[in-house]
Amino acid sequence: MPTFSDLMKVAYKKERVHSRRLAKQLSISEKDALKKVMEIAAGNQSLNTLVNARRQEADHALAKTIAAKQAKADARAKKNTENMPDPSAWLAWFDGATHPNPGKMGIGGLLKNPDGDVITSISYAAGQGDSSVAEYLALFAVLQAAVNARSKKLIIYGDSRVVLDDVQTKTAGAPILGSHRTRARELIAQLNDVTFIWIPRRKNSMADALSQQAIKLPSTYMPA
Known part of the structure; x- marks a missing residue:
């Protein structure tokens, strides 16, 4: 029982x-x-x-x-x-800021080698424009840095869905961004393997801080 x-x-x-x-x-x-x-x-x-x-x-x-x-x-x-990123890949982050929008543009970016060392830190004012143009200019900067560093495999992180979707589209893309898309693809073609990954803004804090810092710089400032 x-x-x-x-x-x-x-x-x-x-x-x-x-x-x-x-x-x-x-x-x-x-x-x-x-x-x-x-x-x-x-x-x-x-x-x-x-x-x-x-x-x-x-x-x-x-x-x-x-x-x-x-x-x-x-x-x-x-x-x-x-x-987890490929241990053999270079890593890059980019971000563009405008005050107001459209307004003065600041771009920021970082490029790290596979060992985790920061090879390039980007922060400069880039004239007048809107947020999408600022994001594209920041993307150009990290792509050019990767080309200069002769990176073989590159993973790029950004928080702009507009730019990431536009540069990867297989269709015509946004007409207003056509010249920027073309320039980005020319730089991408100089690299062997490029992967784009969207991340939320809170995870793009380093590039964001560099772009916000750039807003305060003179518009004539350019990277060395």
Whole structure:
């Protein structure tokens, strides 16, 4: 015969609530009340059979939960692995800023070699224009730096979907950005392997800080 503890472990919440009410109504112990409730749930089968079935049900649910958690953990690990940059790749970040928009443009960028050393840091004012032009000018700067460094494989991070989508489009692209797209592709053609990755602004803080810093520089300033 199952113990009170056995019944408590396998009873559903509504059955435990019902047994407490029944105990008060009939002035009997919670143990006896729960036994009556569970006997009703068991129907024609014995309490032992019901308890064993409920235990198997709980074990199955636990196994499913563990499997689901493991699947999520595996998916996260796979995603993190996929997002890891190629150790042989050069890494670049770019960002363009305008105050106001359109207005004075500042561009920022960084280029790191596969060892993680900053090879080029870019921060200069770039005349007047809108945010998309500023972003493209920043992209030109990191691409040119990569060409000068003769990087074989380059991963470029930026937070401008407009520019990243435009430079990678297989269609005509935005007409107003046509000349900039052409220039970017000319630079890309000088590199063996270029990959673009969009990142949110908060993850592009280094390039963003350099572009914001550039806004304060004289418009005649150019990189060395």
